[in-house]
Amino acid sequence: MNGLAFDPLLPWPVIGTLAVLALLVALWSVWQGLRGWLWRGAAGLAVAAALAGPALESGIRNKLSDIVILLDDRSASQSLPGRAAQTDAAVDELTRQLTALPDTEIRRITVADDPDGTLTGAALTRALAAEPQGRVAGVIAVTDGLAHDASMVPATAPAPVHVLLTGQETDWDRRLVIEEAPAYGLIGQPVTIRLRIEDQGAVPDSVAQTPARLRIMLDGEETRSLDLPPGVTLDLPVVPKHAGQNVVSISFQAPQADVPELTDRNNAAAVQIQGVRDRLRVLLVSGAPHPGERTWRNLLKSDANVDLIHFTILRPPDKMDAIPVEELSLIAFPTQELFMQRIRDFDLIIFDRYRVRGILLPQYYDNIRRYVEEGGAILVSAGPEMSSVESLNLSPLGAILPARPTGRIYDQPFLPRLTEEGSRHPVTSDLPGAPVEGAERSWGRWLRMSEVIPGPRAQVVLSGADDAPLLLLGRVGKGRVAMLTSDQVWLWGRGFEGGGPQLELLRRIAHWSMKEPDLEEEALLADVGPGLAVTITRRTMDVSAGPVRITHPDGKSEEIPLTEAGPGRFTAHWTAPGPGLYRLAEGEIERVLALGPAAPLEFEETVASGAALGPLAEATRGGVLRLSEGVPALRTVREGRPAHGQGIDRPWIAITPREAASVSGMTHRPLLPGWAWLVLIAGLAISGWLAEGRGRLRGSA
Amino acid sequence: MRPWLLFSLLILWVTAVSAQEEPDPRLVRAADEVALAYVITGDAEVDAASEAGLRGLSQVLTARTTVEPGEPIGIDPDRDDLSLLTFLYWPVTGTQAPPSPQAYARLNHFLRSGGMILFDTRDGDIAGLGGPDGTAALQALAAPLDIPPLAPVPQDHVLTRSFYLLRNFPGRYLDSDVWAEAPPAGAEAAEGAPFRNLNDGVSPVLIGGNAWAEAWAVDDNGLPMFSVGAGFEGERQREMAYRFGVNLIMYVLTGNYKSDQVHVPALLDRLREEEEVVQ
Numbered sequence: 001m002n003g004l005a006f007d008p009l010l011p012w013p014v015i016g017t018l019a020v021l022a023l024l025v026a027l028w029s030v031w032q033g034l035r036g037w038l039w040r041g042a043a044g045l046a047v048a049a050a051l052a053g054p055a056l057e058s059g060i061r062n063k064l065s066d067i068v069i070l071l072d073d074r075s076a077s078q079s080l081p082g083r084a085a086q087t088d089a090a091v092d093e094l095t096r097q098l099t100a101l102p103d104t105e106i107r108r109i110t111v112a113d114d115p116d117g118t119l120t121g122a123a124l125t126r127a128l129a130a131e132p133q134g135r136v137a138g139v140i141a142v143t144d145g146l147a148h149d150a151s152m153v154p155a156t157a158p159a160p161v162h163v164l165l166t167g168q169e170t171d172w173d174r175r176l177v178i179e180e181a182p183a184y185g186l187i188g189q190p191v192t193i194r195l196r197i198e199d200q201g202a203v204p205d206s207v208a209q210t211p212a213r214l215r216i217m218l219d220g221e222e223t224r225s226l227d228l229p230p231g232v233t234l235d236l237p238v239v240p241k242h243a244g245q246n247v248v249s250i251s252f253q254a255p256q257a258d259v260p261e262l263t264d265r266n267n268a269a270a271v272q273i274q275g276v277r278d279r280l281r282v283l284l285v286s287g288a289p290h291p292g293e294r295t296w297r298n299l300l301k302s303d304a305n306v307d308l309i310h311f312t313i314l315r316p317p318d319k320m321d322a323i324p325v326e327e328l329s330l331i332a333f334p335t336q337e338l339f340m341q342r343i344r345d346f347d348l349i350i351f352d353r354y355r356v357r358g359i360l361l362p363q364y365y366d367n368i369r370r371y372v373e374e375g376g377a378i379l380v381s382a383g384p385e386m387s388s389v390e391s392l393n394l395s396p397l398g399a400i401l402p403a404r405p406t407g408r409i410y411d412q413p414f415l416p417r418l419t420e421e422g423s424r425h426p427v428t429s430d431l432p433g434a435p436v437e438g439a440e441r442s443w444g445r446w447l448r449m450s451e452v453i454p455g456p457r458a459q460v461v462l463s464g465a466d467d468a469p470l471l472l473l474g475r476v477g478k479g480r481v482a483m484l485t486s487d488q489v490w491l492w493g494r495g496f497e498g499g500g501p502q503l504e505l506l507r508r509i510a511h512w513s514m515k516e517p518d519l520e521e522e523a524l525l526a527d528v529g530p531g532l533a534v535t536i537t538r539r540t541m542d543v544s545a546g547p548v549r550i551t552h553p554d555g556k557s558e559e560i561p562l563t564e565a566g567p568g569r570f571t572a573h574w575t576a577p578g579p580g581l582y583r584l585a586e587g588e589i590e591r592v593l594a595l596g597p598a599a600p601l602e603f604e605e606t607v608a609s610g611a612a613l614g615p616l617a618e619a620t621r622g623g624v625l626r627l628s629e630g631v632p633a634l635r636t637v638r639e640g641r642p643a644h645g646q647g648i649d650r651p652w653i654a655i656t657p658r659e660a661a662s663v664s665g666m667t668h669r670p671l672l673p674g675w676a677w678l679v680l681i682a683g684l685a686i687s688g689w690l691a692e693g694r695g696r697l698r699g700s701a
Numbered sequence: 702m703r704p705w706l707l708f709s710l711l712i713l714w715v716t717a718v719s720a721q722e723e724p725d726p727r728l729v730r731a732a733d734e735v736a737l738a739y740v741i742t743g744d745a746e747v748d749a750a751s752e753a754g755l756r757g758l759s760q761v762l763t764a765r766t767t768v769e770p771g772e773p774i775g776i777d778p779d780r781d782d783l784s785l786l787t788f789l790y791w792p793v794t795g796t797q798a799p800p801s802p803q804a805y806a807r808l809n810h811f812l813r814s815g816g817m818i819l820f821d822t823r824d825g826d827i828a829g830l831g832g833p834d835g836t837a838a839l840q841a842l843a844a845p846l847d848i849p850p851l852a853p854v855p856q857d858h859v860l861t862r863s864f865y866l867l868r869n870f871p872g873r874y875l876d877s878d879v880w881a882e883a884p885p886a887g888a889e890a891a892e893g894a895p896f897r898n899l900n901d902g903v904s905p906v907l908i909g910g911n912a913w914a915e916a917w918a919v920d921d922n923g924l925p926m927f928s929v930g931a932g933f934e935g936e937r938q939r940e941m942a943y944r945f946g947v948n949l950i951m952y953v954l955t956g957n958y959k960s961d962q963v964h965v966p967a968l969l970d971r972l973r974e975e976e977e978v979v980q
Binding site: 294297310326342448 | 955
């Protein structure tokens with residue numbers, strides 16, 4: 001900060017002219033052969049120099065200390081056996097060595113777990129940005145090198161970056177890698193999970209040769225197991241079985257070896273596949289055109305998820321007129337195709353006021369019965385024909401219907417009411433406007449229904465006149481059967497006496513038949529809220545529900561009591577201690593709940609590696625060293641020199657002292673005081689005069 | 702004197718309450734039996750023709766189709782609850798007093814919730830000739846109703862094939878247009894189907910002047926009450942009138958069912974294809 005400064009008394013051109021004049025005078029003197037030319041020229045230049053006002057400037061400097069960033073990684077992957085102790089020892093030793101260096105400060109940065117993994121890169125960038133570039137003398141990171149934000153690692157740093165890796169030379173790990181997993185899948189259609197087994201680190205030869213035995217579980221039930229050698233990609237077909245979350249867990253046993261693998265926590269993964277239903281196909285068979293038919297059509301056609309195939313018997317076989325076929329717009333009912341060949345394509349068959357009048361052959365009814373027993377669904381919306389000799393109950397289908405008619409028809413207005421079971425059943429619970437004691441307004445009435453005797457296993461959820469069953473739900477084999485003993489639900493749509501929620505009721509009946517999970521009467525639901533908070537809801541037809549048993553990923557189990565939140569609904573709030581695969585069970589219902597990522601991010605890779613931080617170390621002439629070879633010695637080197645190397649007993653790493661200083665002030669001193677200039681100029685002029693005169697100097701010149 | 706007065710008041714109150722509580726048995730029967738209904742205009746001759754016409758149509762429906770309507774009923778829009786009905790035949794007379802505002806509110810609810818009114822101006826012989834016809838009376842009656850934009854029934858309307866294949870809709874008269882809810886703009890190209898995919902909402906009104914009830918009307922012996930056309934041609938026209946009636950009731954009850962049936966073969970084909978893909 002020292003230097004010469006000028007403070008000219010006259011403008012620079014004037015001073016320059018003066019200097020040129022002085023030189024001209026000196027040249028003229030030489031030409032004239034004057035002996036004092038040197039003195040004259042020097043005197044002129046001295047005048048010019050005096051006018052330029054030369055001054056000495058100097059700063060006041062304070063030396064600044066060097067900063068060394070010491071980063072220690074305390075993420076979960078650093079908790080593997082031995083690593084924490086290694087980290088502690090290295091940090092202690094380095095701190096001791098750094099404190100011993102003069103004028104050196106330590107900045108400690110601790111990287112902890114983040115939901116996104118270990119963010120070493122971001123921590124480094126932040127730490128470097130927080131310090132003055134000129135003072136950073138070195139960065140030392142004590143880590144396993146497994147950064148999950150490699151793209152955030154700075155490209156370079158003003159000082160050497162050293163990476164000290166924890167772990168041992170012999171560390172190895174075998175892990176499961178899910179390369180590709182679909183988030184959604186159609187129910188019943190296979191989807192593909194692509195996965196492989198990967199070996200990392202110093203894998204023992206005995207292990208490297210052996211394949212891993214994969215166990216694949218769907219919703220907690222073992223589906224298959226297979227051997228997969230490491231490095232081979234496997235396309236695993238999985239069939240989502242139901243709507244909602246299907247949890248596929250894939251795992252393998254830790255391989256046996258003298259040195260065990262680092263962790264078995266990356267030997268398993270849980271993939272969640274949301275089961276989605278394909279378009280539902282509904283076959284609606286109306287026995288005769290009637291006012292309620294358009295209600296069904298409005299419901300099923302407004303549902304974008306339903307393909308409706310509708311047949312109405314417009315003309316029964318026994319009514320023939322002489323009108324030629326080409327003047328009719330009637331087509332034959334393709335019964336053979338619908339009820340024999342295609343029947344399994346339908347998710348639901350609705351018989352809407354269907355009367356048995358010789359159109360369907362008895363074997364068709366047998367086939368429909370088989371279809372239901374194998375998982376199909378039928379819904380019977382019966383008019384008064386059910387109480388007649390043309391009742392479906394008298395066909396072979398009658399055996400699976402949830403009720404049989406007595407033959408009596410109630411021809412009186414009645415108000416549909418929820419039964420005790422109905423208030424708990426999801427099909428009817430919470431229907432808007434349901435009649436309650438003492439309420440002014442409720443649903444409109446219906447005017448006609450058939451009396452039936454419910455079967456032993458049928459659930460009666462709505463009752464009508466004289467509390468006779470109005471809506472019955474039943475299960476047959478794997479299938480479902482619903483029966484509405486009145487055809488006048490359309491009166492609700494017409495607004496008779498205020499009407500009622502007819503579309504919602506019919507929608508729920510139809511979708512319950514098709515096993516919509518939201519309408520299952522026995523269900524264990526888990527809503528995952530923010531974080532790991534879970535709301536557990538148990539829906540049941542029982543009056544009470546016991547505690548939910550939760551099995552943790554580590555096999556530990558706990559019981560959570562449920563409180564009643566409404567008829568047939570019991571809930572509990574619970575927060576999971578950590579991510580993983582939990583198994584919930586209440587009574588006979590079990591459900592697998594996967595919380596958090598497919599596999600814990602921290603344990604995806606565990607073998608220490610300098611891959612993420614290596615380029616930065618190389619760019620700054622720093623080193624990537626293993627702590628298993630000892631904590632390195634600390635030296636200082638000049639900037640631009642290699643900053644690591646092998647010492648006699650152990651490796652060394654170096655920091656580069658930056659000699660940084662701050663300038664706190666500035667002094668400005670003229671080179672010569674005014675009188676000194678005067679003496680100088682006068683002296684030179686006199687010397688010239690003396691030289692040209694007869695002075696002493698003449699002899700010597 | 703006083704006990705008698707109290708007693709009569711009590712009786713009045715009880716009947717009033719029960720009248721409000723219990724639905725009209727005629728209407729209950731109409732709901733149960735899909736009975737066809739007509740509006741009582743006050744003109745005895747017209748009302749008799751309406752009743753006879755609907756009876757004739759009911760008989761044809763019962764004889765030929767699965768729809769078996771009960772006895773037709775006459776409706777006074779000022780008094781009767783329409784929510785139990787599906788179809789209303791309304792002959793326009795020009796002498797009928799317009800219904801009350803409450804009745805119009807009920808009629809509008811009826812139209813909105815899926816009911817249908819067939820307005821018959823019964824002037825198919827004289828309409829459009831410049832003479833006095835039913836237009837003014839129809840306008841006066843129907844103005845307070847929520848009626849969507851109308852258009853003449855196009856040749857591909859589901860009404861032309863809901864049971865019989867029809868080219869026109871004759872009644873006692875042959876030629877006047879029948880108007881229904883206009884198809885929405887751009888409906889023409891829907892899905893490349895040969896027929897327009899008219900919304901499943903059935904047109905809430907049909908308007909025409911072909912005096913259908915008179916063509917359908919039969920007396921107690923089952924004989925036609927009014928002459929239609931002349932000779933064999935006339936009988937053919939009466940048959941066509943019945944076919945229109947059948948199509949009309951099918952349209953009222955099944956909506957666009959027949960229009961959708963065009964898609965059924967395609968749907969079944971798709972099932973077949975998907976099956977092949979899965980296997």
